[in-house]
Amino acid sequence: MDLAAVTEHSALHAKPAGLTLQYGTAGFRTKAEHLDHVMFRMGLLAVLRSKQTQSTIGVMVTASHNPEEDNGVKLVDPLGEMLAPAWEEHATCLANAEEQDVTRVLVDISEKEAVNLQQEAFVVIGRDTRPSSEKLSQSVIDGVTVLGGHFHDYGLLTTPQLHYMVYCRNTDGQYGKATIEGYYQKLSTAFVQLTKQASCSGEDYRSLKVDCANGIGALKLKEMQHYLAQGLSVQLFNDGTKGKLNHLCGADFVKSHQKPPHGMEMKPDERCCSFDGDADRIVYYYLGAEGHFHLIDGDKIATLISTFLKELLLEIGENLNIGVVQTAYANGSSTRYLEEVMKVPVYCTKTGVKHLHHKAQEFDIGVYFEANGHGTALFKKAVEMKIKQLAKELDNKKQKAAKMLENIIDLFNQAAGDAISDMLVIEAILVLKGLTVQQWDALYTDLPNRQLKVKVADRRVISTTDAERRAVTPPGLQEAIDALVKKYKLSRAFVRPSGTEDVVRVYAEADSQANADSLAQEVSLAVF
Ligand code: NG1
Numbered sequence: 348m349d350l351a352a353v354t355e356h357s358a359l360h361a362k363p364a365g366l367t368l369q370y371g372t373a374g375f376r377t378k379a380e381h382l383d384h385v386m387f388r389m390g391l392l393a394v395l396r397s398k399q400t401q402s403t404i405g406v407m408v409t410a411s412h413n414p415e416e417d418n419g420v421k422l423v424d425p426l427g428e429m430l431a432p433a434w435e436e437h438a439t440c441l442a443n444a445e446e447q448d449v450t451r452v453l454v455d456i457s458e459k460e461a462v463n464l465q466q467e468a469f470v471v472i473g474r475d476t477r478p479s480s481e482k483l484s485q486s487v488i489d490g491v492t493v494l495g496g497h498f499h500d501y502g503l504l505t506t507p508q509l510h511y512m513v514y515c516r517n518t519d520g521q522y523g524k525a526t527i528e529g530y531y532q533k534l535s536t537a538f539v540q541l542t543k544q545a546s547c548s549g550e551d552y553r554s555l556k557v558d559c560a561n562g563i564g565a566l567k568l569k570e571m572q573h574y575l576a577q578g579l580s581v582q583l584f585n586d587g588t589k590g591k592l593n594h595l596c597g598a599d600f601v602k603s604h605q606k607p608p609h610g611m612e613m614k615p616d617e618r619c620c621s622f623d624g625d626a627d628r629i630v631y632y633y634l635g636a637e638g639h640f641h642l643i644d645g646d647k648i649a650t651l652i653s654t655f656l657k658e659l660l661l662e663i664g665e666n667l668n669i670g671v672v673q674t675a676y677a678n679g680s681s682t683r684y685l686e687e688v689m690k691v692p693v694y695c696t697k698t699g700v701k702h703l704h705h706k707a708q709e710f711d712i713g714v715y716f717e718a719n720g721h722g723t724a725l726f727k728k729a730v731e732m733k734i735k736q737l738a739k740e741l742d743n744k745k746q747k748a749a750k751m752l753e754n755i756i757d758l759f760n761q762a763a764g765d766a767i768s769d770m771l772v773i774e775a776i777l778v779l780k781g782l783t784v785q786q787w788d789a790l791y792t793d794l795p796n797r798q799l800k801v802k803v804a805d806r807r808v809i810s811t812t813d814a815e816r817r818a819v820t821p822p823g824l825q826e827a828i829d830a831l832v833k834k835y836k837l838s839r840a841f842v843r844p845s846g847t848e849d850v851v852r853v854y855a856e857a858d859s860q861a862n863a864d865s866l867a868q869e870v871s872l873a874v875f
């Protein structure tokens with residue numbers, strides 16, 4: 348390591364005095380103007396991680412659904428996964444080191460992690476459409492090159508596309524080609540193959556309105572459109588040509604306000620969806636004939652997908668284990684429907700996709716979604732091989748199901764939840780099952796719910812257990828919540844400190860919207 352060069356370049360990316368940041372659930376996130384030093388240092392860290400794992404590491408510059416003025420950065424591990432926890436700590440240490448300590452912290456990390464400094468390093472970089480992202484990604488590159496790392500800058504990418512690139516590069520192209528064309532080709536081929544097998548293909552199945560949150564999803568969907576040919580026609584709204592990123596639109600806005608995004612023309616019964624700012628989340632919705640807004644969130648997406656996969660497995664006659672992974676935010680009706688009607692085992696993990704992803708890897712087929720629309724399905728390698736084999740061998744009806752499964756495996760982005768890939772999976776399932784958006788929605792009725800944010804002096808005084816469903820500290824809080832929950836029917840409530848914002852989140856469910864609102868309100872008061 349040329350430590351003198353590191354010191355020299357680091358001074359060009361000086362840390363604002365007194366600023367401390369933490370590598371949270373989604374990496375570092377804050378106002379863009381405070382992030383230059385973090386980007387440079389994450390470039391350095393990516394090189395060390397790449398040397399240690401002898402693999403390509405990804406760096407994504409984005410702040411997802413946060414306001415346009417914010418930005419953020421996260422590292423992507425070799426199999427397209429989130430950074431390993433020990434390295435999250437190194438990232439926090441390095442980002443917060445004072446100028447004179449940067450090289451010492453770098454050396455410490457290399458020693459602790461037994462990094463072979465002679466090893467080559469390769470880093471791939473992607474960024475979203477924020478005005479600050481281009482310059483910030485240059486600072487990442489500066490960090491990579493000063494440590495002698497090689498890099499490829501993909502420029503504008505959705506977050507899941509960067510995860511895909513990392514995964515492809517570390518599996519010798521077996522997962523797919525590590526180019527943007529490779530991504531479009533893999534997904535569109537699987538989509539076209541899959542939808543070809545549908546018996547009905549009415550015009551209404553083929554058009555979809557997409558709110559792109561004025562973000563990267565719009566650019567990438569436009570690029571992808573001609574690959575999909577006649578398979579699906581998407582009409583883009585909030586495509587970034589006029590509005591501001593994530594402002595009054597996008598998946599996060601729609602999910603948290605439970606209303607349509609601005610800038611979208613909706614007619615009753617039309618199928619619509621929203622991406623978030625970096626296109627790793629998706630929610631669906633429609634206006635009922637009576638003009639009411641109906642939200643179809645990540646829980647209902649997971650239900651549609653796992654039901655479809657289970658039906659295919661039954662048809663093929665293979666006894667593979669399938670599991671659904673949710674968080675405490677999953678609507679109680681979805682959990683009940685999956686367990687009691689579909690007889691699919693459901694597991695609950697802490698919030699944050701890395702927890703869901705790891706749990707889902709335990710099953711032959713693991714479907715995971717956060718209620719906010721972030722999720723995908725994972726298939727064990729052996730399962731993939733077996734299905735490919737069966738698709739060649741089985742007779743007629745079984746073979747058709749095996750082929751469908753083979754195609755749908757290719758359609759999922761198994762590196763990360765992906766709005767584009769999930770959208771194509773959903774569109775394919777709807778057309779194959781001949782379901783309208785209303786029929787999908789009618790699988791079960793969501794329990795009315797409310798999510799609130801509470802500002803407190805120090806959110807860390809709240810600690811939780813049981814996948815964040817129960818508060819351990821401060822003393823007395825859980826008892827107070829239990830007493831409030833008892834006052835309502837079909838009720839449930841929990842609190843947890845956010846991993847991405849300086850707030851405590853409160854969630855409540857009850858038999859009516861008024862009761863869910865009032866339970867959430869009462870629990871918020873108990874948090875103070
Ligand atoms: P926090 O701020 O820890 O609740 C939020 C979302 C997560 C996840 C992360 C990362 C909710 C309730 N929480 O986490 O699901 O998406 O951001 O972006 O939606």
Ligand code: ZN
Nearest residue numbers: 411623625627
């Ligand atoms: Zn996102």
